[in-house]
Amino acid sequence: MSYEILLGNCIDILEKSNREIDFTFLDPPFNQQKDYALHNDDMPEQEYWNMVKKVCRSIYKITNKGGCIYFMQREKNTEFVLQTLRETGWNFQNLIIWKKRTSAVPVKGKYGKQYQIIVYAIKGERAKTFHRLRIDPELPLNYKYQRDNGIFVTDVWDDIRELTSGYFAGDEALRTDNGERFHKQQAPLALLLRMILTSTNIGDTILDPFAGTGTTAVTAIQTQRYSIAIEIDPKNIECIKNRLKSIRDADNIQKYYKDYTCTENLREIWSNESEIVQKQKQEELTLFNAAG
Ligand SMILES: C[S@@+](CC[C@H](N)C(=O)[O-])C[C@H]1O[C@@H](n2cnc3c(N)ncnc32)[C@H](O)[C@@H]1O
Secondary structure (H helix, E strand, C coil), X not given: CCEEEEECCHHHHHHHCCCCEEEEEECXXXXXXXXXXXXXXXXXXXXXXXXXXXXXXXXXXHEEEEEEEEEEEEHHHHHHHHHHHHHCCCEEEEEEEEECCCCCECCCCCCCECXXXXXXXXXXXXXXXXXXXXXXXXXXXXCCCCCCCCEECCCEECCCCCXXXXXXXXXXXXXXXXXXXXXXXXXXXXXXXXXXXXXXXXXXXXXXXXXXXXXXXXXXXXXXXXXXXXXXXXXXXXXXXXXXXXXXXXHCHHHHHHXXXXXXXXXXXXXXXXXXXXXXXXXXXHHHHHHC
16 A cells, blocks of 8 residues: 555644654645634634644654655744744755745735745755756746756746636646535645655655645655545545545646656656556556465
């Protein structure tokens, strides 16, 4: 089995866990009065950050030396995220700006908001894995020369679209029968793919304690990483199971392979599709032979 899906409160599950983790994507509810079936998204600030701190501390304990956490939050909470990570032992590496390729949220009396933050931090002094990915985005207007070999990914990610509401969310956004989005906070696969390719190797163990629709797991299994997804809402757990049982076309990450072909060791960190299919067939054959 290449994944585990755990129903329950991640605070309790992580406190008791003795797993060894290499990578965590932390995308908790943002405490902004959203409607969650089994979570109060309107806690007093202090209570909310105490809860997040508990989770960060538990993850730190079970993370292998040099392993990492990517903690996503609203930009207005940056100082709390940095403080929480510092106080739970994590070593800050980057403040990633995810500029979401969507219209800015208008705000009166100050600039409109157009990005979210992802803080990347590690356990210990050095990251045990950090693959420097290369991408080849469109040249800015008036650039004369094509690049020979793309550019390294930096701490500003402006090439990944958020799955916003309605039509613009596209096929990747899961929907209910009446066309509504199943989960308003579903993260894009491309976002997870970038973090996973950068900070893990094939076979590493990836944790998502607030798994939602299971975007992390869907990305992890397609890149041959082991995935642990925790989610408190049974409806979401069903969704994750279905999403993993058979990967939808819209969830197939092969479409992003071409975006990273300038990366020197891409084949080492991301086997291509035919290799994965071949391996699955081999595994099936082995099981079949063993059963016979
Ligand atoms: C921001 S959403 C995550 C979305 C996810 N990244 C995705 O791509 O679908 C946060 C999720 O955490 C879940 N949740 C809230 N409190 C939890 C807890 N204590 N333990 C586990 N899951 C929790 C919510 O039900 C919600 O689905």
